[in-house]
Amino acid sequence: xxxxxxxxxxxxxxxxxxxxxxxxxxxxxxxxxxxxxxxxxxxxxxxxxxxxxxxxxxxxxxxxxxxxxxxxxxxxxxxxxxxxxxxxxxxxxxxxxxxxxxxxxxxxxxxxxxxxxxxxxxxxxxxxxxxxxxxxxxxxxxxxxxxxxxxxxxxxxxxxxxxxxxxxxxxxxxxxxxxxxxxxxxxxxxxxxxxxxxxxxxxxxxxxxxxxxxxxxxxxxxxxxxxxxxxxxxxxxxxxxxxxxxxxxxxxxxxxxxxxxxxxxxxxxxxxxxxxxxxxxxxxx
Numbered sequence: 001x002x003x004x005x006x007x008x009x010x011x012x013x014x015x016x017x018x019x020x021x022x023x024x025x026x027x028x029x030x031x032x033x034x035x036x037x038x039x040x041x042x043x044x045x046x047x048x049x050x051x052x053x054x055x056x057x058x059x060x061x062x063x064x065x066x067x068x069x070x071x072x073x074x075x076x077x078x079x080x081x082x083x084x085x086x087x088x089x090x091x092x093x094x095x096x097x098x099x100x101x102x103x104x105x106x107x108x109x110x111x112x113x114x115x116x117x118x119x120x121x122x123x124x125x126x127x128x129x130x131x132x133x134x135x136x137x138x139x140x141x142x143x144x145x146x147x148x149x150x151x152x153x154x155x156x157x158x159x160x161x162x163x164x165x166x167x168x169x170x171x172x173x174x175x176x177x178x179x180x181x182x183x184x185x186x187x188x189x190x191x192x193x194x195x196x197x198x199x200x201x202x203x204x205x206x207x208x209x210x211x212x213x214x215x216x217x218x219x220x221x222x223x224x225x226x227x228x229x230x231x232x233x234x235x236x237x238x239x240x241x242x243x244x245x246x247x248x249x250x251x252x253x254x255x256x257x258x259x260x261x262x263x264x265x266x267x268x269x270x271x272x273x274x275x276x277x278x279x280x281x282x283x284x285x
Contacts, residue, residue: 071204127155232262
């Protein structure tokens with residue numbers, strides 16, 4: 001006789017299975033995947049703990065559990081990721097937006113509130129940064145720049161879904177090399193900043209992100225050097241450049257930007273773990 005699997009029993013089994021696989025949030029991931037299969041909110045699971053699953057639901061859930069057990073991230077499995085209270089389509093062609101990157105967006109929103117800024121997002125990926133800024137700054141317009149046409153296709157779809165296509169332009173370019181002359185109020189970027197050593201020690205889930213969006217050269221600073229050199233031509237006097245950084249990189253990145261003579265370091269923002277995460281520079285007049 002086949003065992004009857006209830007929602008509660010299935011969650012308990014999956015939690016243990018994910019924990020054995022070394023997954024950091026086994027219970028949460030189990031709940032998100034099961035809620036997705038049932039097309040319900042997670043709270044439904046707790047109110048229906050003893051509800052039996054049917055064969056079709058079990059088969060669909062089993063496939064998702066297999067994928068997560070192979071250390072494919074929940075975002076990659078489901079094809080979407082929440083960021084700044086918005087839902088973004090993602091794929092293996094883009095970096096999965098991280099919670100710490102919200103610090104970058106929140107910093108810019110706080111500083112640009114009440115203005116009509118032009119924003120350039122370099123290395124836009126899924127478009128999460130520039131589209132979030134446009135969503136929270138209703139008079140802003142933006143440009144999302146990426147070297148990957150596949151990433152830009154994902155970003156364009158997100159722009160359409162969020163109803164922001166008329167305020168954003170997508171440009172295929174290796175950083176700023178193919179971006180036409182313009183003057184923006186804000187240049188923002190979450191560039192690749194992992195070192196060679198970081199790349200060798202990546203969590204399995206992160207290995208599914210594009211290497212181009214992760215690897216910043218041997219010391220993790222290659223893209224910052226290029227941005228610092230090229231960006232002054234695109235940022236208005238009195239405008240700003242805001243970048244996300246990795247742990248311990250603040251002194252080096254501040255030096256890279258200020259050494260150009262074009263920028264003053266204005267602010268360092270820590271993430272919720274107390275790590276320097278965002279640097280804000282002002283373009284000299």
